[in-house]
Amino acid sequence: MRTQYYTASSVDGFIADPDNSLDWLLTRDIDEKGPMSYPSFIADVGAVAMGATTYEWLLEHELSKEGATWPYTMPSWVFTHRDLPGGPGADITFTSDDVRDVHRRMSEAAAGKNLWVVGGGDLAGQFADLGLLDELFVQYAPVTLGGGAPLLPRRIELRLEEVARNRDFTCARYTVVR
Ligand SMILES: NC(=O)c1ccc[n+]([C@@H]2O[C@H](COP(=O)([O-])OP(=O)(O)OC[C@H]3O[C@@H](n4cnc5c(N)ncnc54)[C@H](OP(=O)(O)O)[C@@H]3O)[C@@H](O)[C@H]2O)c1
Numbered sequence: 001m002r003t004q005y006y007t008a009s010s011v012d013g014f015i016a017d018p019d020n021s022l023d024w025l026l027t028r029d030i031d032e033k034g035p036m037s038y039p040s041f042i043a044d045v046g047a048v049a050m051g052a053t054t055y056e057w058l059l060e061h062e063l064s065k066e067g068a069t070w071p072y073t074m075p076s077w078v079f080t081h082r083d084l085p086g087g088p089g090a091d092i093t094f095t096s097d098d099v100r101d102v103h104r105r106m107s108e109a110a111a112g113k114n115l116w117v118v119g120g121g122d123l124a125g126q127f128a129d130l131g132l133l134d135e136l137f138v139q140y141a142p143v144t145l146g147g148g149a150p151l152l153p154r155r156i157e158l159r160l161e162e163v164a165r166n167r168d169f170t171c172a173r174y175t176v177v178r
Pocket of ligand 1: 006007008009014015016020021022025050051052053054055057058079080081082095096097099118119120121122123126149150
């Protein structure tokens with residue numbers, strides 16, 4: 001079981017632009033059967049965690065569509081200090097509990113599968129601060145944004161394990177060096 005931060009990023013290290021938009025990302029070409037693609041990644045994930053801004057983005061852009069359901073079949077934790085609305089058909093726990101406690105509950109729920117920290121970058125950093133982050137997968141889109149939500153606003157030593165091109169994207173997998 002590994003705790004993984006899997007995300008797309010601009011080349012200059014932002015996962016959303018200053019308007020919290022992903023338009024710069026969602027227009028790009030990727031082969032869903034290609035290297036480090038989402039289907040092969042998610043197949044081994046047993047629990048997910050995300051921050052409130054990422055959750056609100058999903059609510060606004062994905063779950064507002066006619067007939068849309070929560071995209072994750074595995075238990076999900078959303079970190080927030082607020083009382084946010086639930087998603088349709090979703091197994092979501094809203095929490096402001098200690099990250100270590102949530103990680104333990106996620107591990108139990110995942111039953112040996114991996115844990116995915118969806119984002120944002122600071123939440124991934126909070127897991128890393130506690131020595132709980134094992135891997136970082138980044139798909140770099142061919143664009144710089146000049147600002148926005150940072151990829152991972154910490155200093156963390158990484159080892160490059162794998163690199164591949166998937167159409168528009170440079171895909172890299174790193175392990176966290178402890
Ligand atoms: N490029 C990609 O593939 C990708 C992937 C993921 C996300 N994104 C985008 O990137 C942006 C990320 O936004 P963001 O940097 O603001 O990060 P975020 O982690 O999505 O949200 C941050 C918020 O989460 C809550 N939070 C974080 N840690 C917490 C803790 N320990 N306890 C309780 N609440 C906690 C706080 O919300 P409150 O206190 O306000 O409740 C905080 O303001 C979003 O626009 C998202 O859509 C892009």
